[in-house]
Amino acid sequence: MKAASTNQQKSAAVDPAWVDEVLLAGPGADVCLVFEAPVTRDELRRQVAERQAALTAVGLRPGGSAALCLAPSLALVANLLAGWRIGAQVALLDHRLTPFETERALGRLESQVVVSAGPVAAGPARGFHAQRDTARARPGSPARTPHALVQLSSGSTGPSKIIGRTVDDLIAEIGRYAVMEGVPQAGERIVSMASVVHVLGLVGGLLHSLHAGVQLAFPARVTGEGILATVAEGRQPTTLLGVPFHIQLLSWVAEPPALPQLTGMTTGGEIVRAQVHDAFTARYGIRLGSMYGMTEVGVIATDLYGEHRPEVTPAPGITVRESGGELLVATDQSPYLGTHDPTRWSDGWLHTRDGGTVDPGTGRVRVLGRLDSQVSVGGLKVDLTEVEHTLAELPQVADAVVVYGTSIEAYAVLRDPGTGAAVEAGLAERLAAYKRPRRLHFVEQLPRTATGKLVRDQAVLRAADRSRSS
């Protein structure tokens, strides 16, 4: 197996050979990706070489650092592989971040090169976009760590965490996918709705597919019908990859066409509710599997045939244990850049901040939910603390609480009445749309406990809101 040919990383420069060995090897005429049109491996190599020249031209060197601010696209894939092929550290930023968030992230990452494109149009969800990418140099620093991939997490306290993955670590995860039963293999096809900038879509979709010889297709339109239309375009056995919302989209299709090639669906991002699971399997009669993973590690445990719901089995080579109600995962080193927080990683154990249990008999893991204030909005992780801090820091706001019921809701006290519009504008500037409170209530004062702590009970908060409007 190619994934076994592990490269040793000693310096900050990332050994570029793995891109060709692990990701770009294989027959040149095979279609490996499908966006607007099929992309053969030869075409992908050509696109990667083109981006490599462009990145080199703006000064990216082995050991350098680049950030990609691109929507899911062939341009994103080509730039990522090109950056790695140069031997640089590549950071992926979600294109949905506001310019304010992107600038702040670039400042923290100190990327030397940034690749961006014009904003994508609002409207219906698309599985990919046409991106006219441009690379430019910016004041930054070379990579300070040997990580090949850098991603930002929504941080539970203060700024977001910077998470790094080494080539060894990525190759190990690709290796896990290669041996897990129920993962599509050579000659099969994945239709992915999972974003390529997040770990499920990136490693479980893109990197695994390129490595294993799986054709990876992205639906033009992410609706139930749109996803099924993309499935119908191929004849290979096809697995869908997405988050629970995509299961719902598919369940809404009243009479799905007969698609014998559709063999299953795998989801990650959050726990699938039983009724959503049952509605989907009743309609499609195919396996619905789930994955548990996180940006820091990639795939941790799976139940790809939906046999042990809601339990998941640790992936090969992954050790999970429970400590004080929290799930811990064994990792050689801390995945966090620039911070040494022993409450996140210590002595070879990563604290997932997920509550859960491990069955001593079967070893299977039950994930019970977050222990901190992180929530999942359509599979995207949002930390309520980040939202609350951002809101409370606005000059018009005296006090704020952010809670989550069916959506993110905020209760805020204004310093001066009539400045609500300015608060909304401030949030729109500082927070990506998916992180913003769906409902913003302005109240006279926030309810507090006898000891002065802010009350986060939604019923009490609603009562405070009602008393103001009455």
Next chain:
Amino acid sequence: MSEADAPGAGPGREEIVAILAAFGDRPPEEVPEGIDSMELAWLVHQIEERYGDSVDDAAMSRMTTVSTALDVLAELRSGRHSPGGPAA
């Protein structure tokens, strides 16, 4: 389909809010004015099912609030919507 008996009659605000409320299992008074991408997918699916309308991408991209969704759907049903998007 019965809601669409009157020619040109589209969904009213109450129906739109009821559709959105059903998506999040929440009471209608908790439906925000803004529509996010997941709610939009559900809303358009429901409208297409109930009224047989086809809501194209340009129309969808304007449906960011309950009010603009009502406007767009009214335009669609009166035939004033041009698939290429607003003429301006």
